[in-house]
Amino acid sequence: MFFLLSKIFWYLVQPLVVVLILAGMGFLALLMRRRRLGLWLSGTALLLLAVMSLSPLGLLMMSPLEERVPRAPLPERVDGIVVLGGALDTRITATRGVPELNDAADRMTAAVALSRQYPDARVLFSGGSAEILFEDISEAVAGRLLLDSLGLPADRLLLEDQSRNTWENAVFSRALAQPQEGEVWLLVTSAYHMPRAIGCFRVAGFDVVPFPVDYQTPSGPAVWRPSTASIRNVEKVHFAIREYIGLLAYWMTGRTDALFPRA
Template sequence: MFFILSKIGEFFVEPLHIALSIVALGVALCFTRFAARGRIVAALGVAALLLLCFTSLGDLMLYPLENRFPQIAEDAPAPDGIVVLGGAIDEKLSQARGGAALTEAGERVTAMAELARRYPAAKLLFAGGSGRLFEAAGSEAEIVGRLLPKLGVEPGRLILEDRSRNTWENAVNALALARPAPGERWLLVTSASHMPRSMGIFRRVGFPVVAYPVNYHTGLRLPIGLRSHAPDQLKLIDTATHEWVGLVAYRLTGKTDALFPAP
């Protein structure tokens, strides 16, 4: 039930949908006896759209998420295992076109291949079923299981978890499959913006991991200023909103150990 509600809720909390709804409401009111108020509402909606599309709001929302957990040092001890979270594969497009269609989070998979080469003794676990509410087309794990051997990873090293639909299920199922022994050091690979929520969830289920963030959208400095490419900014805002709302929702439902997990 939590999975279904979260997917439905995503539609209604997306800032672009809210701004467009405000504009639509304002325009509709313009054809009633509340036309004056409708013009004000429509203007507010347009202002919101301009803010979303042409300012650095998305960068500002993502910056604290992506910089919450630092990158590990190059000389860090070798891990006993590596957990990579799903979200890197478009399973529907992969099935339609063949091969492995990577999403913008595809660096999770390429990082897994690179870490596999760097740490040949480490266990490798990919956790990802299908996050689609409708039209599920196989699992990410199945596709990754076919892709990684082509990138030089031995198939026998792979532990594939193909039933999880969200990050909570990623953590629960990964723990059951990995069965980490006391004192073992496991890396958690996921997008930098997704790392705070992921770390909180893994701590909550009792799987101690070390953050290995990838797939950054922001640089080292706090980004401030106007932007010229609206689609990029809308995507950043969508990603950031998904994570901030997810942090609140997961905390309220007891699925993370803190509202904004820290190192």
């Protein structure tokens, strides 16, 4: 139930959906001769779209998420590497038969690089299907295709294909990995997602060393300089809002150990 409600809620509060709803309500108000209300709603929608598209709002929202869990020096020995799904487009993979990476590709490339740096470590890829309206393959299927093509030996790969969100990533990964006392496991996911992920893994009882990747924001004064591609600015607002909502919801339901977890 939590999964379904979270999907529906997020669909309705996505930034661009909110803008469209406000604009639609403004248009209806104008048709009903509520001129002042219609202009206010339409103007608010236009203002929100302009701020998200042209300002550094997304960078400023995402930067605290990415800075929360810094990348620590790597340990000398690593027994396992957990890489969370989210970097593969399963619809393209299913229809074209080739694994296709998205903007979070660093999760996969970092996992392969780490597997070569630690040749004795197991690699656990965690990703099911989060689709609720259409049939889709699990991300683990696409992950296997990609990791096989990059030369990762099959006997080192563990595939967790049931998880639909970060909490299930943590619970099902622990059940599959069965980490033993004294083992060192790395957790690979996007930097902005790492606070929620590390909080979930702690509650699930899986002690991991965070290895954030896929940084979306620059450091220093450059964080105030928005992209010249306006859609990139909107995307950052989109993902930052989703992550903050996720942090609040997970904390309220006991899925993380803090509202804003840190390492």
